[in-house]
Amino acid sequence: MTTAGRPPTLEDVARAAGVSRATASRVIAGTGYASPAARGRVSAAADRLGYLPNLAARALVRGTGVRLVIVVSGTAVSVLDDPYVDRVVGAAARVCAPYGLGVALHWLPAGEPAGLRRLAEDRGVGGLMLVNTTEALLDAVPRELRGRVASIGIGSALVPSFDVDNGGGTAAVVRHLYRTGRRRIAMVTGPRWLSCSGRSVRAYRRVVRDAGLPVRLVPGDFTASSGRTAAREVLARWPDTDAIVGISDATALGVIDRLRGDGVQVPGDVAVTGFDDIPLAAVTTPALTTATHPVAEIATAAATAVLAGRPVPPTTVYPSRLVPRASG
Amino acid sequence: MTTAGRPPTLEDVARAAGVSRATASRVIAGTGYASPAARGRVSAAADRLGYLPNLAARALVRGTGVRLVIVVSGTAVSVLDDPYVDRVVGAAARVCAPYGLGVALHWLPAGEPAGLRRLAEDRGVGGLMLVNTTEALLDAVPRELRGRVASIGIGSALVPSFDVDNGGGTAAVVRHLYRTGRRRIAMVTGPRWLSCSGRSVRAYRRVVRDAGLPVRLVPGDFTASSGRTAAREVLARWPDTDAIVGISDATALGVIDRLRGDGVQVPGDVAVTGFDDIPLAAVTTPALTTATHPVAEIATAAATAVLAGRPVPPTTVYPSRLVPRASG
DNA sequence: ATGAAAGCGCTAACAC
DNA sequence: GTGTTAGCGCTTTCAT
Numbered sequence: 001m002t003t004a005g006r007p008p009t010l011e012d013v014a015r016a017a018g019v020s021r022a023t024a025s026r027v028i029a030g031t032g033y034a035s036p037a038a039r040g041r042v043s044a045a046a047d048r049l050g051y052l053p054n055l056a057a058r059a060l061v062r063g064t065g066v067r068l069v070i071v072v073s074g075t076a077v078s079v080l081d082d083p084y085v086d087r088v089v090g091a092a093a094r095v096c097a098p099y100g101l102g103v104a105l106h107w108l109p110a111g112e113p114a115g116l117r118r119l120a121e122d123r124g125v126g127g128l129m130l131v132n133t134t135e136a137l138l139d140a141v142p143r144e145l146r147g148r149v150a151s152i153g154i155g156s157a158l159v160p161s162f163d164v165d166n167g168g169g170t171a172a173v174v175r176h177l178y179r180t181g182r183r184r185i186a187m188v189t190g191p192r193w194l195s196c197s198g199r200s201v202r203a204y205r206r207v208v209r210d211a212g213l214p215v216r217l218v219p220g221d222f223t224a225s226s227g228r229t230a231a232r233e234v235l236a237r238w239p240d241t242d243a244i245v246g247i248s249d250a251t252a253l254g255v256i257d258r259l260r261g262d263g264v265q266v267p268g269d270v271a272v273t274g275f276d277d278i279p280l281a282a283v284t285t286p287a288l289t290t291a292t293h294p295v296a297e298i299a300t301a302a303a304t305a306v307l308a309g310r311p312v313p314p315t316t317v318y319p320s321r322l323v324p325r326a327s328g
Numbered sequence: 329m330t331t332a333g334r335p336p337t338l339e340d341v342a343r344a345a346g347v348s349r350a351t352a353s354r355v356i357a358g359t360g361y362a363s364p365a366a367r368g369r370v371s372a373a374a375d376r377l378g379y380l381p382n383l384a385a386r387a388l389v390r391g392t393g394v395r396l397v398i399v400v401s402g403t404a405v406s407v408l409d410d411p412y413v414d415r416v417v418g419a420a421a422r423v424c425a426p427y428g429l430g431v432a433l434h435w436l437p438a439g440e441p442a443g444l445r446r447l448a449e450d451r452g453v454g455g456l457m458l459v460n461t462t463e464a465l466l467d468a469v470p471r472e473l474r475g476r477v478a479s480i481g482i483g484s485a486l487v488p489s490f491d492v493d494n495g496g497g498t499a500a501v502v503r504h505l506y507r508t509g510r511r512r513i514a515m516v517t518g519p520r521w522l523s524c525s526g527r528s529v530r531a532y533r534r535v536v537r538d539a540g541l542p543v544r545l546v547p548g549d550f551t552a553s554s555g556r557t558a559a560r561e562v563l564a565r566w567p568d569t570d571a572i573v574g575i576s577d578a579t580a581l582g583v584i585d586r587l588r589g590d591g592v593q594v595p596g597d598v599a600v601t602g603f604d605d606i607p608l609a610a611v612t613t614p615a616l617t618t619a620t621h622p623v624a625e626i627a628t629a630a631a632t633a634v635l636a637g638r639p640v641p642p643t644t645v646y647p648s649r650l651v652p653r654a655s656g
Numbered sequence: 657a658t659g660a661a662a663g664c665g666c667t668a669a670c671a672c
Numbered sequence: 673g674t675g676t677t678a679g680c681g682c683t684t685t686c687a688t
Contacts, residue, residue, distance in 0.1 A: 007449045009665055020675045025667060032668085033673055055452040056387035056394050057665035061680045066384050066394040066452075067430030070421070080422060081624075083411060083607055089421050090414035093398070093433035100452050102395030102430020105421035121335040123681085124383040124394075124428050224611040253611035260613050279411055283552040283581035284612045285588050296409075337681055348659045353683055360684085361657055385681035389664045451665085 008049040016045035028053060055100040065126025065148075068096055068306060069119055072131045073108040079132065080107050082222075083278065084295065088131055088152060091299035099307050101126055113140030120145050127306035129299075130159065134193060147309055150302040154195045161315045162302040166196050166275075167203035169291035169320020173245060173273050174207040176289070176322055182243035182271055186216035188230040188255065190247040200247060200275070216241065220251050227254025235264070242270055243328060249274035249281050249290055256286075256327065271328030275320075286326035294318055336377040344373035356381060383428040393454030393476075396424055396634060397447055400459045401436040407460065408435050410550075411606065412623065416459055416480060419627035427635050429454055441468030448473050455634035457627075458487065462521065475637055478630040482523045489643045490630040494524050494603075495531035497619035497648020501573060501601050502535040504617070504650055510571035510599055514544035516558040516583065518575040528575060528603070544569065548579050555582025563592070570598055571656060577602035577609050577618055584614075584655065599656030603648075614654035622646055 014024035019038050026032035027042040028051075034042070045051075059066045070089055072079050079085070085105070093103045108115045113136065119125050120142040130137065130151040138156040141149060146158055155161025177185050187204045190197030201217065208215055218233050220226035227246055231254070234241050244259075246252030252274030256266050266272050266286060274281060277292035298318050305312040342352035347366050354360035355370040356379075362370070373379075387394045398417055400407050407413070413433070421431045436443045441464065447453050448470040458465065458479040466484040469477060474486055483489025505513050515532045518525030529545065536543055546561050548554035555574055559582070562569050572587075574580030580602030584594050594600050594614060602609060605620035626646050633640045 007451060010667095011665080021665095022667080022676080023674055026674090029667075035673060038673080050446070050449065052446070052450045052452075054388070054665050056384045057680090058667075059384035059394070059680095060382070060388050060665080060682085061667045063680075066387070067424075067428070069425075069430075080418070083414070086411070086414035086418035089418045089431075090408070090433060093417050093421070093431050094408060096395075096430065097397075097432040097434050100395070100432075100450070102397075102424065102432045103417075103421050104425040104428075104430045105418060106425050118378070118380070121378065122380045122428070123335060124380075224608075227611075250608065250611065253608060256613055257611050257615070266613075278608065280552070280578065280581060280606065280608050280612075283555075283578065283585050284608070285581075285584055285614075287585070338683095339681075349682080350660080350684080351658055354658090357683075363657055366657080382681050385664090386683075387664095388666085388681080389683045391664075 008051045009054070010051070013042060013045045013049055013051045016049060017041040053100070059126070063123060066124050067102045067104050068092060068127045068129065068303060069104050069106055069125050070129045070131060071106050071108050071116070071119070073110050073133055073137055075110050077107045080105060084276070085131065087295045088129070088299040091296040092129065092303040095300055095303040095307065101307065108137070110134070111136070113137050116140050117142055129302055129306060132194065134195070148306055150305050150312070152298055152302050155315055157314075160305060160312045162298050162305070162318070163315065164196070164293045164298065164318050165320050167199040169275065169293070169322070170200040170203040170245070171207050172320070172322040173275070173289070173291055174204055176324060177243045177245070177271055177273065177328060178207070178211055180271070180328075183213055184216070184238065184241050185213060185243040185245060186218060186234045186238060186241045187245040188218050188220040188227055188234070188247055188251050190220060190222050197247060204245060220247060222248045222251060224250040224254035224257070227251035228258040231255040231258040232262070235262075244270060244272050246272065246274045249276045249278045249288060252288055252290070252327070253284065267326065267328050273328045277323055282325065289325045289328040290323050291320045292323045293320055336379045337382070338379070341370060341373045341377055341379045344377060345369040381428070387454070391451060394452050395430045395432050396420060396455045396457065396631060397432050397434055397453050398457045398459060399434050399436050399444070399447070401438050401461055401465055403438050405435045408433060412604070413459065415623045416457070416627040419624040420457065420631040423628055423631040423635065429635065436465070438462070439464070441465050444468050445470055457630055457634060460522065462523070476634055478633050478640070480626060480630050483643055485642070488633060488640045490626050490633070490646070491643065492524070492621045492626065492646050493648050494527040497603065497621070497650070498528040498531040498573070499535050500648070500650040501603070501617070501619055502532055504652060505571045505573070505599055505601065505656060506535070506539055508599070508656075511541055512544070512566065512569050513541060513571040513573060514546060514562045514566060514569045515573040516546050516548040516555055516562070516575055516579050518548060518550050525575060532573060548575060550576045550579060552578040552582035552585070555579035556586040559583040559586040560590070572598060572600050574600065574602045577604045577606045577616060580616055580618070580655070581612065595654065595656050601656045605651055610653065617653045617656040618651050619648045620651045621648055
C-alpha cells in the first residue's frame with residue numbers, strides 16, 4: 001500500500017514505526033543499537049511502505065561513493081573491446097546490483113597513472129578494480145584507496161590480487177602436449193610487459209627445457225590476427241614444429257585458421273592449444289584444447305572484496321585447469 | 329596544486345573564483361545565467377583546483393539517480409550469462425563513465441513485472457535499459473519512467489526501441505543461401521515468445537515460400553547444445569537438407585559440430601549459417617557465414633538516450649548485414 | 657547577473 | 673536504547 005506521489009523516505013518509515021529517524025536509520029543500515037521491539041516495528045513499517053534507502057543520500061553523508069570503477073590499462077582504448085573485459089564488467093555489475101551501486105568502465109593509458117589520482121579524488125567513486133595492471137601502475141595507486149581497490153592480475157602491498165595461476169595452467173597445457181607425443185612445441189606470446197603473459201612464457205620455457213625440447217617463441221598480442229601472422233612465422237622458422245601454444249584462445253583460433261588455410265592438418269600435423277576457455281572454445285571445429293579460468297568467479301570475488309571493504313588476503317590464486325579437447 | 333586533505337568542493341571553487349556558490353553551481357552545471365567574466369573565473373578555478381562535482385550530492389538534490397540499471401528478463405537467472413548481455417553492459421558502462429554514473433545488472437523473472445515497480449521507485453535508479461523484453465513487460469513499465477527507459481529489442485509507446493532488423497538480416501542470409509545454390513533450407517529457431525526470434529522465423533518462412541522451397545523448422549533456444557540436437561533432428565526428418573540456418577552463432581556452431589561429428593561436410597554437404605557475428609565467428613573453422621549487428625553501437629545509443637534524457641524517436645532500427653564467410 | 661537561504665535524504669556524534 | 677542536532681555537497685527559488 002504505497003502512498004502515491006513520492007517514494008517513502010526514512011522519515012516516513014520512522015513516523016509509521018513511531019520512532020525517531022535516527023533509530024530507523026540504525027535499524028535499516030544495520031548499524032548501532034536498537035531494541036528488538038523497535039527493530040521489529042521499523043522493519044515492518046519499511047516493508048509495508050516499500051521503503052528503499054536513497055543511496056545517493058547515504059553516499060553523500062558517508063562519503064562512500066556510488067560506483068565501482070573498473071580500470072583497464074593499455075596502450076589504446078581498444079583494450080576495452082576485449083570480451084574478457086565485458087565478462088569482468090558483467091560479473092561486477094551483478095555484484096553491484098544488490099548494493100545499489102553501479103559499474104563504470106575506464107581506460108587508463110599505459111604509463112599515465114595520473115588518471116588514478118583523479119579517480120581517487122572523485123567522491124563518487126566507491127571502489128576501483130584494476131584489470132591488466134602493471135607494477136608501475138600499482139605503485140601509483142593513491143594510499144587513500146586502501147581497502148577500496150582490488151586487482152584482477154598482479155597485486156601489491158596496497159592492492160589485493162585476484163589472479164589466475166597462469167604459470168600452472170600453461171605448464172599443464174604444455175605437459176599435456178608432451179604427454180600426447182609432441183616434441184617440437186612453439187609458443188605465440190603476448191606483450192612482454194604484461195605480467196600474465198610473462199608468467200605463461202616462463203612456465204612454457206621451464207617445462208620445455210626440463211623435457212629437453214627446443215624453445216620456440218614468437219611474439220603476438222592476444223588477438224586472432226596476431227595468431228595468423230605467428231602461425232606462418234613459426235612454420236617458416238621451424239618447419240618441423242608439431243604443436244603451437246597460443247597465449248589466448250583468440251590467438252589459437254587465428255593460428256588454426258591460418259594453418260588450415262595453408263593446408264596443415266590440426267591436430268594431425270600440428271596440435272594447437274589456447275588459453276582462457278572462452279564460451280565458444282567448446283564448439284569450434286576442432287574444439288579447442290585450452291585452460292579454463294573462472295573469470296566470473298574471480299571478478300565476483302574482487303568486486304565483493306571492494307564493496308564489502310573487509311580485509312582480504314593479499315593474494316587469492318585461482319586455478320587454471322587444462323581442458324583437453326580436439327585441437328591438441 | 330590541490331590542497332591536501334579533502335577533495336575540493338563547489339564552495340572551494342566559488343571562493344577561489346570570488347563568486348557565490350550559487351553562481352559557481354550555475355557555471356559548472358551549465359544551467360542558468362552567468363556573466364562571461366564569472367564564467368571564466370569559475371572555470372579557471374575549477375580547473376586549477378581539479379574540481380570534480382560530487383554526483384551523489386547532485387543526484388540527491390535533483391533526484392536524478394546514480395545508476396543505470398540493465399534489466400534482462402527471462403525464465404532463469406542464467407540469461408545473464410549470455411556474452412551478449414556482457415557486451416551490452418560493457419558498452420553501457422563506457423557510456424556511463426563520463427557522466428559519473430554506473431551500471432547495475434538485474435534479472436527480471438519472466439512474467440513478474442512487479443520488480444519493475446520497485447526499480448522505478450528506487451531513487452538511486454537514474455534510468456533503465458530493457459534487454460530481451462516482451463510486450464507484457466513493456467506494458468508493465470511504470471509511467472514515471474517515461475524518458476528514462478529504453479529497450480534493446482521491441483519498444484512501446486512509452487519505451488523507445490533500439491533494435492536490429494532481424495527480419496532483414498535473416499532474409500539476407502536465406503537469400504544468400506539460395507543464390508549459392510541451396511534449395512532445401514532448414515532453420516533452427518529460438519523460443520517462440522521472443523519477438524526477435526519470431527521475426528527471424530517469419531522472414532525465413534517468407535523468403536523460402538516465395539522461392540517455392542519447403543519450410544523446415546526445428547525448435548532451439550540460442551545455445552550451442554540446442555544446435556547439436558537440432559542438427560540431428562533436421563537430418564533425421566529431412567535427409568536431403570542442404571542448408572541449416574541457425575538462429576544464433578552459438579546454435580550454428582553447435583550444428584556444425586554435430587554435423588562434422590556425424591561425417592557430414594560443412595559447407596560441402598550442408599551449408600550452415602549463424603546470426604550475430606560474435607567476435608569469434610570470423611576465426612572458427614570453417615569461418616561462419618552470419619549476419620553482423622552493431623551491438624555495442626546499439627547499446628551505446630540506448631544508454632545515451634536514457635542518460636541524456638532528450639526525446640528520441642520511438643524506434644531506431646539498426647541494419648543486420650550479411651557476412652558471407654566459409655560455412656555457407 | 658548574482659547572492660542568501662532553504663532544503664534533498666540520510667548518518668553520526670552527542671546528549672539524555 | 674533512543675532522540676536531537678548538525679551537517680554531507682549540491683541545486684534552486686527568490687530577492688536584489
